[in-house]
Amino acid sequence: MYGRWILLFVLGVIAVLMASPLILTLFTSLKPTTELVNPAWYPPLSVTFEHYIRVWTDGGFSRYFFNTLLISVIDAVVMIVIASLAAYAMVFIDFRGKLALQILFLVGLMIPVTAIVLPLFQIVRSFGLLNTHFGVIVADLALAVSVFVFMFTSYFVGVPKALHEAARIDGATEFQIYRRVIMPIAMPAVVTTALLEFLWSWNDLLLRLLLLTQDEMRTLSVGLLNFQGTMTRDVTGLSSGTVIMAIPVVILFLFFQRHFVRGMTAGAVK
Amino acid sequence: MFLDPDSKWAHRLNPVLFLLPALTIYIVFAIYPTLSVIEYSFTSWDGISPEREYVGLANYTRLFTDKIFWEAFRNTFVWSGVIIVINVGLGLVIAAMLARVWKARLLIQTCIVLPVVISPMAVATIWRWMYQPSGVINQMLETIGLGGLATPWLGSPDVVLYALALAHSWSTIGLSVIIFLAGLQAVDEDLYEAAKVDGATPVQAFRYVTLPALRPVTAVVFILTLTQSFKVFDLVWATTKGGPIRFSEILSTYMYKRGALENQYGYGSAIGVSLLVIVSAATVIYMQIQNREDR
Incomplete structure (x- = not known):
């Protein structure tokens, strides 16, 4: 019966690995520039939308x-x-x-x-x-x-x-x-x-x-x-x-x- | 459309009117360029001058002696091979595991399939960032004590092609998993019951029941992955443009460089034709397998 749980665990790891490139990209896009020194997998401590505004307007x-x-x-x-x-x-x-x-x-x-x-x-x-x-x-x-x-x-x-x-x-x-x-x-x-x-x-x-x-x-x-x-x-x-x-x-x-x-x-x- | 439906004219015109929009666009912008690429490949055209000079098979003989072409050719096969191993092998294993799980299945499946809809351009940006010398991958490796494996992934001649293949697989494996899952659902439950009664372990059941039943589906995924990986341009162009030097040069990027950037239309087209031949041949095989399955 442990088999099911091992299976679920392995699949869970795969799912996290598959989702992580997108999640890390989202994290980075929401981080204030000062937080970029943190490892990429740190969630943003304070969320900012300044990069979106900058890219949306100045970036065209x-x-x-x-x-x-x-x-x-x-x-x-x-x-x-x-x-x-x-x-x-x-x-x-x-x-x-x-x-x-x-x-x-x-x-x-x-x-x-x-x-x-x-x-x-x-x-x-x-x-x-x-x-x-x-x-x-x-x-x-x-x-x-x-x-x-x-x-x-x-x-x-x-x-x-x-x-x-x-x-x-x-x-x-x-x-x-x-x-x-x-x-x-x-x-x-x-x-x-x-x-x-x-x-x-x-x-x-x-x-x-x-x-x-x-x-x-x-x-x-x-x-x-x-x-x-x-x-x-x-x-x-x-x-x-x-x-x-x-x-x-x-x-x-x-x-x-x-x-x-x-x-x-x-x-x-x- | 206001014609009397039973008139002779209506009979003649109807199919024309219904087919005309699709057919016109299709012939002008798909069939004609396909014929043109073959024609161009026999010329030394530069893409600009009004005259095209026919040079017979000169472009093709040049292909055979062009060292860069063969490098790109070899790279394309290596690249495809790596992707096939991951998408077919790992794709099958993931699908087989997923088919036995009910809890959180939709969530897991969503995570695996979601990258399929992400644009290759976005995939390129994401992975370029992760592969940077100071990027996530190297950060991770250092954190778990494998800092020795850290390398500039896209800058290293030995690794770049595999690193890009991995990025491509990340964004396409979901499709293989879906196709395998559909195939698994079609496997007769009684076979598993019979295997269980005979005392087979789950691994034995997979080896002797699942694998044989899935052989046709595996062939489909194999050919599909092959044709799709041969066609890739966006991801490689947006990450390395074929570099460093030519270590990730594949047929499509080489064709683009020669044809679109250096105005060697004739020669670029000959590279295009080689791509056309390989992909069409694989697609014909793919459709034949599918046809046999439908019957």
């Missing part, structure tokens, strides 16, 4: 934050629309060339973004979209859309065909069926898509590093990278910036853990 993180938020929200919303529309056609509408299209979308699951950033940069530039949020958004959408087309497809396949047939007989157009019948029951897929695309968009560095070179357009990832480059020794500022970047996704995760877990296992290929 407020702008980075809202740029990131804008891109991520648009990414998530548009992804839900375009991926569900495409998946609807793949599942409920008969047309020629469906198999070819399926294979085309399948290819998208295999393309590592890292490998194609050089031509992607050229294409975004040739459309005049360099240094625009629009450019980043379309690139994000393109590189992840196949994951979500398959996610919606696998969800739609489980919807009884009779539901679609019945609506057709009542004289509804395909678009009406999509909006009024299918999408309302696809909410789990919608939530998963929104969370996952928001997360990927929020966290990405490489595309933003290439496509956004003007400071006022930058996102948190690029902002933090530059801050790290110029303010290498500003430990409190860096940890505040890290916490600012982490907090929204951590809150989302804590609220929607089940959805995240399901989505991450399904969308894991990307």
